[in-house]
Amino acid sequence: MVLSSRTVHIVSVHSAGEIGDVIVGGVLDDELRQLLLNEPRGRPSCNVNLVLPPCDPRADAGFLLMESEEYAPMSGSNTICTTTALLETGMIKTQEPFTTLKLDTAAGLNVAFDNVPAFVFHLDLEVEVPGLGKILCDIAWGGMMYAIVDMAQTDLTMNPNDGQKIGEYGERIKRAVQATVHPVHPENLGINGVTNFIFTAPLEDGPGGKKAQNAVVVSPGRLDRTPCGTGTCARMAQLYARKQMAEGESFQHTSIIETEYTGTIVGVTKVGNYEAVLPRVKGSAWITSFRLVVLDPTDPFPEGFRVGDAWHPRSTPKNLVQ
Known part of the structure; x- marks a missing residue:
């Protein structure tokens, strides 16, 4: 032995x-x-x-x-x-x-x-993506750096059977974002660069508040099975910056396999020069x-x-x- x-x-x-x-x-x-x-x-x-x-x-x-x-x-x-x-x-x-x-x-x-404050670096950042053309991205921090893209800009749908293609597109867009911009957290210079990616579906009004589905692409190109906690925080920061979500509102975030986290903006603050939200995420394990x-x-x-x-x-x- x-x-x-x-x-x-x-x-x-x-x-x-x-x-x-x-x-x-x-x-x-x-x-x-x-x-x-x-x-x-x-x-x-x-x-x-x-x-x-x-x-x-x-x-x-x-x-x-x-x-x-x-x-x-x-x-x-x-x-x-x-x-x-x-x-x-x-x-x-x-x-x-x-x-x-x-x-x-x-x-x-x-x-x-409760997560760390979440905020947006860029709205409607235009990037040139090989094979896809010009894509508009929002860049946000929610505990990790995210590029957020409306899936309607592509030929994809929120179908888990298309997970491989969603992952490939997400990685391709993320590499184009990385070549275009390099955000640095204003209070921690060691946290920098976009490493994660979110495809979003349209925002809807549900009985518990706002609701949307997402597909989070994690390196090396696979899908997060959850709605993603930090991704939910980044998404709430994006929605707040776009005046689609307000302080005190909740957000039902569903994943590619339709599991759910509930996010709430419990307050607002500033991080450096950025307007930020104080996000709370509820889920189970x-x-x-x-x-x-x-x-x-x-x-x-x-x-x-x-x-x-x-x-x-x-x-x-x-x-x-x-």
Whole structure:
């Protein structure tokens, strides 16, 4: 019997269909993201959250968000997944009738399910996209940087069966945006550049307030299964900037698979010179399993691998090509 060189304890969680696993033990080094998110232990549609002691003394816990292509400064679905894991495993005591957590993230302190202030950098930014022509984009911050595009500018529809084409278009437009503009957060220069993308459907009036469907494209070109927490915040900032949503209003945001988050503008503020909204996002998450991830010392893939049928070839790091 060969002993493992390391083990990682994970609580598997999903929120609205998006996997947001939570690491609760076995942390040693910064190779963790590649080990857990590359094949054979991960896949493009996975996220992993690392629970850490908070840097901010006001927080109950800190967590680091790991996606396939980056360490995200903030994620709403991963916040919901991490909160669920912390409470349901007893790491943080549940209080009735409401439990309020303060979570420390790279984007700043999150209090309960309130996100960092969200704001718009650009409205109607025109970009030239190869094969698609001129596309108008709105650029907004909601905990991550987003390019937001009305899907009606393309030949796409909100059909999950067309997910591959939606992902391809989204990545193509996002690369054109990246070549055109490079926004920098006015209070954190380390947060810069557009890394995420949202296709939007028309805004409707529903019984609970405004409602719209979206498709969020996450690198390397796959669809977020959730309505996306930070994307919902960026969308509310966009709607506020366009005077289509007001302070105190709620917004039902549905995903490509019609799961739902509820967003509310609970206040307004300024971030640097930008008018910003204070967004609150409500959603649920469910624990699906408890996993013990193992790395055998003889395993030929200690940092995993990527194959172009699931990972876009342009995103495959040279050191992972076998």
